[in-house]
Amino acid sequence: MREQIEETAESGKGDAAKKKKHPKKRRIMAAFWAILVIALFLGVRFLLNDQLEITFYHLYSLKAEGAESTRLVVLSDLHNREFGAGNADLVRQINALCPDLIIIAGDMVNADDDNLDIILTLCEKLVEIAPVYYGPGNHENHLFYEKGSPLEELLIEKGVHVLVNRAEEVTIHKTPFLIGGITTAPEGFEEYGAAFFEEYEKSSAFKLLITHYPGLYYQALADGEIDLGICGHYHGGQIWLPGIGGLYHGDTGLFPKYSGGMYTLPNSTIFVSRGMGGHGRLPRMNNRPELAVIDINGRQETDNE
Numbered sequence: 001m002r003e004q005i006e007e008t009a010e011s012g013k014g015d016a017a018k019k020k021k022h023p024k025k026r027r028i029m030a031a032f033w034a035i036l037v038i039a040l041f042l043g044v045r046f047l048l049n050d051q052l053e054i055t056f057y058h059l060y061s062l063k064a065e066g067a068e069s070t071r072l073v074v075l076s077d078l079h080n081r082e083f084g085a086g087n088a089d090l091v092r093q094i095n096a097l098c099p100d101l102i103i104i105a106g107d108m109v110n111a112d113d114d115n116l117d118i119i120l121t122l123c124e125k126l127v128e129i130a131p132v133y134y135g136p137g138n139h140e141n142h143l144f145y146e147k148g149s150p151l152e153e154l155l156i157e158k159g160v161h162v163l164v165n166r167a168e169e170v171t172i173h174k175t176p177f178l179i180g181g182i183t184t185a186p187e188g189f190e191e192y193g194a195a196f197f198e199e200y201e202k203s204s205a206f207k208l209l210i211t212h213y214p215g216l217y218y219q220a221l222a223d224g225e226i227d228l229g230i231c232g233h234y235h236g237g238q239i240w241l242p243g244i245g246g247l248y249h250g251d252t253g254l255f256p257k258y259s260g261g262m263y264t265l266p267n268s269t270i271f272v273s274r275g276m277g278g279h280g281r282l283p284r285m286n287n288r289p290e291l292a293v294i295d296i297n298g299r300q301e302t303d304n305e
Contacts, residue, residue, distance in 0.1 A: 070175060072293070073292070077235055077278075099293075100172045104132065105210055105211075106183075111138070127159040163210060165193055182209065186218065197224065226267070237255070238284055240287040
């Protein structure tokens with residue numbers, strides 16, 4: 001009987017010890033799940049970060065004769081979005097960058113929205129900072145030609161240089177620029193853009209060409225001689241994959257060839273903006289709205305600079 005009592009006592013101690021361990025395990029598991037939830041929350045916030053990002057690029061060109069570099073600020077694909085009331089935050093950041101030229105690569109409006117106040121208010125403020133050159137995209141073209149919108153005339157009244165298959169000359173820091181705009185999609189290039197480009201390509205000035213569609217450089221302009229092409233349209237492939245680039249666009253399917261950043265072609269350099277807004281259901285992921293800065297000069301950067 002005594003041995004049985006002792007065994008029962010020992011068994012009771014073991015059960016008590018096990019019970020003591022359970023709360024500790026539960027605390028560890030609770031902490032693990034809490035950390036996992038926090039990590040997932042922060043990860044999702046990072047991937048869906050929608051704050052404006054300023055990116056910087058440098059382009060070396062023998063045609064840039066002046067000692068000072070020419071600074072471009074590039075906007076694209078705003079799609080009627082606002083950064084601050086009346087885009088005050090966007091204008092403030094552009095003003096702080098002190099651009100020589102402001103380049104707009106199209107789709108700043110939405111074709112299914114007749115509200116022009118956002119883009120007109122923005123451009124009214126931008127022309128006070130630097131000359132604004134605007135190459136319309138597919139959404140502007142829909143408003144121009146399908147809806148009969150007065151947007152083009154209103155932009156010109158604000159002092160914006162609207163480039164519809166034409167070019168203008170300007171000299172910045174002793175460097176002559178020929179700023180052109182091709183507004184047609186790739187399938188319409190032969191009919192609407194080829195004649196203009198044939199003459200444009202002959203210029204010896206720095207040829208800065210605004211072409212909303214990067215797809216024009218897949219074939220039509222692949223071998224063209226352009227010092228700098230500025231594009232938009234692909235929204236950075238909507239989802240940006242590190243080391244790969246943009247994931248998808250309706251024009252190209254998976255992995256657009258030129259989805260965002262600077263690309264060197266046989267006779268040209270092109271820059272494709274990831275854009276600043278969106279027009280669709282698929283959210284931007286790991287792909288913050290981009291305000292791009294391109295400095296052009298005749299002095300090649302070195303690792304020591």
